[in-house]
Amino acid sequence: MFRSHSIRCGLLLTALAALASCGDSGGDSKQAQIRLVNVSPGYQSLDLYVDKSGDSEDTLKTGGVGYETAADYISVDSDTYVVKFKRNGITSTLLTLSSEKLTDESHATYVAYGSNGRFNTLKISEDVADADDKKTKVSILNTAEAGGLDVYFTDSSTALSDATPQFSSLSSGGSSTAITMDSGTYRLRITGAGDSNDLRLDLASVTLDSKKVVTLILSSTKGGVLVNAMILPQQGTLAVNHNTKARVRGANGIATGTIAAATISGVSVLNSAAVGVIGSRYGQVDAGNVAITASVDGVAVPVENQTLAAGGDYTLLLWSDSNGTQTTLIPDDNRLPSASGKVKMRVLNGMSGFGGPITLAVDFSPIAEGIELGTAADYTEVDSGSDIQLDVTNANTAAPLLTRSSVSLTDSAVYTLFMSGGGTQNVGGTLRKDR
Numbered sequence: 001m002f003r004s005h006s007i008r009c010g011l012l013l014t015a016l017a018a019l020a021s022c023g024d025s026g027g028d029s030k031q032a033q034i035r036l037v038n039v040s041p042g043y044q045s046l047d048l049y050v051d052k053s054g055d056s057e058d059t060l061k062t063g064g065v066g067y068e069t070a071a072d073y074i075s076v077d078s079d080t081y082v083v084k085f086k087r088n089g090i091t092s093t094l095l096t097l098s099s100e101k102l103t104d105e106s107h108a109t110y111v112a113y114g115s116n117g118r119f120n121t122l123k124i125s126e127d128v129a130d131a132d133d134k135k136t137k138v139s140i141l142n143t144a145e146a147g148g149l150d151v152y153f154t155d156s157s158t159a160l161s162d163a164t165p166q167f168s169s170l171s172s173g174g175s176s177t178a179i180t181m182d183s184g185t186y187r188l189r190i191t192g193a194g195d196s197n198d199l200r201l202d203l204a205s206v207t208l209d210s211k212k213v214v215t216l217i218l219s220s221t222k223g224g225v226l227v228n229a230m231i232l233p234q235q236g237t238l239a240v241n242h243n244t245k246a247r248v249r250g251a252n253g254i255a256t257g258t259i260a261a262a263t264i265s266g267v268s269v270l271n272s273a274a275v276g277v278i279g280s281r282y283g284q285v286d287a288g289n290v291a292i293t294a295s296v297d298g299v300a301v302p303v304e305n306q307t308l309a310a311g312g313d314y315t316l317l318l319w320s321d322s323n324g325t326q327t328t329l330i331p332d333d334n335r336l337p338s339a340s341g342k343v344k345m346r347v348l349n350g351m352s353g354f355g356g357p358i359t360l361a362v363d364f365s366p367i368a369e370g371i372e373l374g375t376a377a378d379y380t381e382v383d384s385g386s387d388i389q390l391d392v393t394n395a396n397t398a399a400p401l402l403t404r405s406s407v408s409l410t411d412s413a414v415y416t417l418f419m420s421g422g423g424t425q426n427v428g429g430t431l432r433k434d435r
Contacts, residue, residue: 030077030078030104031075031076031077031078031104031105032075032076032077032078032102032103032104032105032106032107032108033073033074033075033106033107033108034050034073034074034076034102034107034108034109034110035062035070035071035072035073035074035108035109035110036048036062036065036070036071036085036109036110036112037065037069037070037071037109037110037111037112037217037232037238038065038066038067038068038069038070038112039067039068039111039112039113039143039217039219039220039230040067040112040113040114040115040119040143041067041115041219041220041222042114042115042116042117042118042119043067043087043094043112043114043116043119044066044067045064045065045066045067045087045088046064046065046085046086046087046088046094046112047060047062047063047064047065047085047086047087047088047089047090048060048061048062048063048065048071048083048084048085048110049061049083049084049085049086050074050076050081050082050083050084051081051082051084052079052080052081052082058084061074061076062074063088064088065088065112068219068230068238068240069238070109070232070237070238073107076102078102078103078104078106079101079102080099080100080101080102081100081101081102082096082097082098082099082100083096083097083100083110084096084097085110085112085119085121094119095119095120095121097121105127106125106127107125107126107127107234107235108123108124108125108126109123109124109126109232110122110123110124111123111124111141111143111217113143113173113219113220114143114145115145115220115224115335115336115338116338117338117339118145118336118338118339120173122141122143122173122175124141124215124232126213126234126235127234128178128213128234129213130211130212130213131180131183131210131211131212131213132180132211133210133211134182134183134210135180135181135182135183135210135211136180136181136182136183136208136209136210136211136212136213136214137178137179137180137181137212137213137214138153138166138178138179138180138181138208138214138215138216139175139176139177139178139179139214139215139216140167140170140175140176140215140216140217140218141174141175141176141215141216141217141218142170142171142172142173142174142175142218143172143173143217143218143219143220144172144218144219144220144221144227144228145172145220145224145335145336146172146192146200146218146220146221146224146225146226146227147171147172147192147193147435148169148170148171148172148192148193148194149169149170149190149191149192149193149200149218149227150165150167150168150169150170150190150191150192150193150194150196151165151166151167151168151170151188151189151190151216151218152165152166152187152188152189152190152191153166153181153186153187153188153206153208154186154187154189155186155187156187156204156205158187160189160191160196160197160199161196163196165191166179166181167179168193168194169193169194170193170218172336178213181208182208183208183209183210183211183212184207184208185205185206185207185208186205186206186207186208187202187203187204187205187206188201188202188203188206188216188229189201189202189203190202190218190227190229199284200225200226200227200243201218201226201227201228201229201243202245203229203241206229206231206241209233212233212234213233213234214231214232214233214234214236215231215232215234216229216230216231216232217229217230217231217232220335221243221310221311221312222309222310222311222312222313223246223247223311223312223313223314223331223332223333223334223335224313224333224334224335224336224414224435225247225282225313225334225435226243226245226246226247226311226313227243228240228241228242228243228311229241242310242311243287243310243311244286244287244310245284245285245286245287245310245311246284246285246286246287246308246309246310246311246312246313246314247282247283247284247312247313247314248264248265248267248269248282248283248284248285248308248313248314248315248316249269249278249279249280249281249282249283249314249315249316250262250269250270250273250277250278250279250315250316250317250318251270251277251278251279251315251316251317251318251348251350251418252270252273252274252275252276252277252278252318252350252420253275253276253317253318253319253320253349253350253351253352253374253418253419253420254275254296254318254319254320254325254352255275255319255320255352255353255355255423255425256296256320257296257297257325258274258275258297259272259273259274259296259297260272260273260275260294260295260296260318261273261294261295262292262293262294262295262316262318262327263292263293263294264283264285264290264291264292264306264308264314264316265285265286265290265291265292266285266291267283267284267285268283269283269316270294270316270318275420275421275425275428276350276418276420276421276428276430277430278315278348278416278418278430278432279315280432282313285308287308287309287310287311287312288307288308288310289305289306289307290305290306290307290308291305292304292305292306292316292327292329294316294318294325294327296318296325301318301324301325301327303327306329309331312331312332313331313332313333313334313434314329314330314331314332315329315330315332315348315376315416316328316329316330317329317330317348317350317374317376318350319350319352319373319374320352321352321355321373321374326374328374328375330348330375330376332416332434333379333414334414334434334435335414336412336414336435337381337412337414338381339381340411340412341383341384341411342381342382342383342384342411342412343381343382343383343384343409343410343411343412343413343414343415344379344380344381344413344414344415345360345362345367345379345380345381345382345409345415345417346360346368346376346377346378346379346380346415346416346417347360347368347371347376347377347392347416347417347419348376348377348416348417348418348419349371349372349373349374349375349376349419350373350374350418350419350420351373351401351419351420351421351422351427352373352420352422353420353421353422353423353424353425354373354394354401354421354422354423354427355373355422355423356373356394356395356396357370357371357372357373357394357395357396358370358371358392358393358394358395358401358419359371359392359393359394359395359398360377360390360391360392360417361390361391361392361393362382362388362389362390363382363388363389364389364391367380367382368380369395370395371395376416379414382409383409384409384410384411384412384413385408385409386406386407386408386409387405387406387407387408388406388407388408388409389403389404389405389406389407390402390403390404390407390417390429390431391403391404392417392419392429401419401422401427402419402427402429404429404431407431410433413433413434413435414433414434414435415431415432415433415434416431416432416434417429417430417431417432418430418431418432
């Protein structure tokens with residue numbers, strides 16, 4: 001009797017254990033946690049779909065993830081999935097990731113980035129062992145389209161000429177291996193790769209907490225060259241740090257006078273500049289409402305204050321008509337073309353001696369028509385290459401104004417053709433490679 005009772009109890013316990021095991025299979029211990037971070041200026045609201053490999057229907061898991069925000073984690077059963085990214089509410093797919101293996105109790109963040117036509121993602125695995133006491137593990141994602149970048153964590157007063165970057169030559173769309181740093185508060189500066197004078201971001205205070213694992217995400221700005229920085233602690237909350245600067249330069253297209261000068265917020269953008277001069281480098285000023293001064297042959301030109309957007313690039317164009325010297329502050333879009341094999345091109349009309357609208361053709365195909373004096377055309381993407389012909393004509397009569405043959409346009413570059421002169425002055429055309 002005793003033996004029979006023991007057998008029944010053992011069978012009951014075994015059955016209960018099996019039931020408990022079945023119940024655990026649907027719990028968090030058998031699931032993966034994933035989320036979406038949107039740092040894509042070209043895609044302001046995104047949806048994420050997660051489906052098991054082989055499924056024919058897309059299943060929405062996270063919807064309407066806004067720009068510069070991190071969605072909450074979602075739980076999915078451990079398995080291999082197809083992960084898709086779409087514009088919010090749009091059926092067409094921007095990007096598909098096949099065979100994404102999501103394992104028990106894992107955490108991952110998909111970082112979506114890119115301007116219009118350049119959408120992509122980078123994945124962060126968020127189950128790295130904590131750093132030691134008084135240490136922080138740091139890695140970088142370069143989602144900006146600002147070219148190769150160097151990253152410096154320094155004391156507040158350290159000159160970059162006396163410093164070595166912790167991360168060097170990070171290419172656009174690339175990620176670094178993690179390094180371990182002393183915890184504490186640093187000054188964070190980002191520069192163009194190999195050029196400590198080419199400052200893209202300067203944050204006075206960034207704190208790296210003890211025992212933490214963090215990812216620094218570098219993201220694009222309106223102008224395309226300066227960068228923002230976002231700090232994402234492992235399984236933590238996204239902190240956004242916007243660039244507070246704008247980049248400015250000048251161009252002189254006046255019809256009368258010999259030299260011009262101009263400053264924006266105290267930064268010189270034209271200095272004894274002759275007609276036809278356009279700045280080859282941008283200066284940096286604080287974004288917001290700025291004061292502008294201008295003069296021609298030492299005579300002041302009245303200019304109203306202007307507003308500069310943070311992260312923006314601008315050209316201040318001086319030109320003239322029957323009312324005297326005029327100024328136009330023109331936004332520059334130095335973001336990359338949408339695909340390799342392309343360049344972005346526009347014409348800037350400073351032909352004050354001519355006075356009329358102009359048309360620009362590339363290899364005999366018009367890309368900008370009727371561009372009025374004192375304005376710039378929208379950017380147009382054209383094929384890169386060599387032996388390219390540029391023609392500028394009178395938009396009203398089609399009479400030729402300027403022809404440039406055997407021009408080379410570098411892949412993925414951005415160009416401005418600055419036109420000046422006309423009338424009693426020689427026609428000038430400066431092709432400036434802006435990035």
